[in-house]
Amino acid sequence: MRAIHISFILLLFTFISFSQTPNKNKIIIHHADRSDINEELLPNAVILTGNILAEHDGMTMRCNKAYYFKNEEYLKLFGNVHIVQQDTLIMDSKYAEYNAINGFAYAQGDVELRSPDSTLVTDTLKFDRGQNLVYYDSYAKITNKGNVLESNKGKYFSNEKKFQFFNAVKITTEKGTIVKSNHLDYYEVPEHAYVFGPSTITSEEDFIYTENGFYDVQQDLGKLLKNSYIWYDKRKLEADSIYYAKLQDFASASYNVRITDTVNRAVITSHYAEMHKAKDSIFVTKKPLVKKENEPKDTLYLHAPIITLTGKEKQRVIKAYQGARILRDSMSGKADSIHTSELTGITKMIGKPVLWNGESQLSGKLIHLLSNVETQKMDSLKVLEDAFVIERDTIGDGFNQVKGVNLYGKFQDNKLNEIDVIKNAEIVYYMYNEKNEFVGIDKGICSHINVTFEENKIATASRIVAPTSTLYPDDFLPTNARKLRGFLYRGDEKITGLQNIYSQEELDKEKLLLEELKSKKHIYDLPMAIQAETLEAESTGENLLDRSPRKTDSSTNVSSPSPTSKAINTKKEEKDLNKFSEQKKEQPKMLKKEEKAPEKMLKLK
Incomplete structure (x- = not known):
């Protein structure tokens, strides 16, 4: 009986010392309704039960039950886990683990991560406090200011307030626009998305395909590079570089521009073009050519340094100048x-x-x-x-x-x-x-x-x-x-x-233009540089080709297991966990190499 009493006193003394230690690598246990030590059942651990409050380096952790491995400064948390990091990140889950030595956290079961601007919901999540990096490799859904983002794999860079998504990425904006990609970076504060690889942007009126681009979700603005095109109803705009402003019904394009008008059976080529959808207006320059098929074996070609096309179907006016x-x-x-x-x-x-x-x-x-x-x-x-x-x-x-x-x-x-x-x-x-x-x-x-x-x-x-x-x-x-x-x-x-x-002067100018494009073509194969709009949250209209590519983080393998995560290897832990892992939600299909517009839009009438 005396031995039990002494053991309790030692345990109490140990618990009090946990709450008072100032060591940065130490986990502070502020409160637990009850604490136990059972070396036979759970060696080298303190079993904490009821209203647990722990802290480490500015991050607080709450749960119903916890195992504290003092020698390793490692904590396993069970039931109603609630973690807060300096009021910037809040995470709830059924189960979590935390390593104070390297600052790694792992969460599982109905995980919900909240920042001031976004909420992330997934099944399993990992958090590296040293890099302020959150990552996951299971289906996740993020809500950001009315926008819904979904992916099968991704990261969240807390310092940059940036999500980086991989594998079947989908954004559904508050306005109904849908962005799909297999590689997408999303900056949550200005609501800017960067896509790399086969990607589509679809709204009720327009369809966009690109393999390298920037899209302002809030302003409906896009900058597109590499194999990009836009379907405006029954007109297709293709070019090596495209600027798109949905709210203004405007798009401009540079380098190897091609506009296909399926209604008027016309194809327009140039190296610069502007389209004003609401005005039914097209402006083309830099070696423009209008090709119009009137009937078999009757094709009209029109060329001039500047050509404008205005008006609706069967009311089109074409003017060629200079x-x-x-x-x-x-x-x-x-x-x-x-x-x-x-x-x-x-x-x-x-x-x-x-x-x-x-x-x-x-x-x-x-x-x-x-x-x-x-x-x-x-x-x-x-x-x-x-x-x-x-x-x-x-x-x-x-x-x-x-x-x-x-x-x-x-x-x-x-x-x-x-x-x-x-x-x-x-x-x-x-x-x-x-x-x-x-x-x-x-x-x-x-x-x-x-x-x-x-x-x-x-x-x-x-x-x-x-x-x-x-x-x-x-x-x-x-x-x-x-x-x-x-x-x-x-x-x-x-x-x-x-x-x-074409005049010889125009051909010479085109040769120089294409040589300039060739010298910058390598930029198309690298993720687009962070735009001034993202850095300053305002439009600058800079030339996309004059910017260096941004770096993408590849240092952390999102499919790797949680660093130093301790295996759940005892019957007691299995019982406490209660099989928190649930069946994963149905995941969206991978985006195909080139998701096309409806077939009926691709055929000339």
Whole structure:
């Protein structure tokens, strides 16, 4: 009986000494309703029961029952575990372990970790106090200011207030946007997400794919690199670098830009573009090209240093500036600017316009091309003021010419069939007989000349209304009289195909631009650098390619076991734990290599 009394006194003395020790590596036991020592049942441990309060280095721990291994400064906590670290992190669980020597904690069973801005719920969690690092390798759900984040593996960097997720990551924002990735960093205070590897961002209106990007969850802003594209309804925007602002219905893109408009059967390429969704507006520059399929074997190409496209379906207006060029089947042309309207079917060539139809060159002060708004087929053309038609003689070295005030033409199957030159018409025409023997040069004037075409060449030229003309033998008409006033042949400017629709200056600029891109391409294969918006919580608009990549933490293996975690190896511990581990919740499927938009959006109508 006396031995038991002495043992109790020693135990009490030991417990009091635990509460008063100032050693930083020591766990302080502030309170327990009861304490026991049973070397046979649990060697080298104090069994604490009821309303336990312990502390170590500013962190308090509460639970229903605990095992305190004094020699190792190790604590096992059972039932209603509640841990608070300096009011910045609060953790609840059914079971936990804590090592005061290395500052490692382990929690299991209905784990809930709370910071001032987020709540994390999972089955098993590990905490390294030395690095202020929390990590887990089982399904977890985090709630942050109305946003819900889910993943199968991840870390939380307390100092940076940053989550780093791996494996089947999903963010569902307060606004309903869904972000999916297999590698995502999330800064909880500004609500910024960085994705690396195949990732998608989906809202009710838009679909985004990227393999390297930044997304501001609160402001719905995105910066995307590497294999990125955006689906705006039935338009797809692709580029090496994309900026996206959902609230403004705006996106801009740089380097190898491609816009596919499935409704209007058009493809736009360039090295810089802006899209204003609400305004149905597109701006493209840096070697832009618009390709529009009207029907099989009828494709229109339009190029200029600057092109704008505005308006809704079937009301689209396209304007090309600062040296525009057009190519369609056997017809091509150029002008200072070209404007085309889908609503009226009129294409206006303004400022030194010239049009080539096969071997014929048409020019004037203003050229209008008219198309059927339903079929999109070429219908007619107008050349207003100083109309001039020139065609090189196919046998000799002269030029057939027709000029007048205005010219009106008709198309058949998208080919120029005939033209009428009206008012003050003049003609120079090289005549041949049926054996293709030169007869003479017909030169004359009248009020109206009709010209027909076969196989894109002048077939006949008929003078109508008060014609006067003279047929000159070759030696009787001086060279300077063989060209009508205003003659300007621009055959060396003729656009014969896509290979020469661009100027050499534009091709040289593109070469330099692509070399610049190539020198920065390695950045695409590294996680994106932390943006100024994240560091300063405000927009700066910096160029993504001018930043160095951020470092990602790989020092801690999230799948490794809790450091120095003591095995639960006694029947007593097994009973106290009560099998806290529960079946894991159903986990989301891994994101595939490229999660695509609905198939119906990918097909041209």
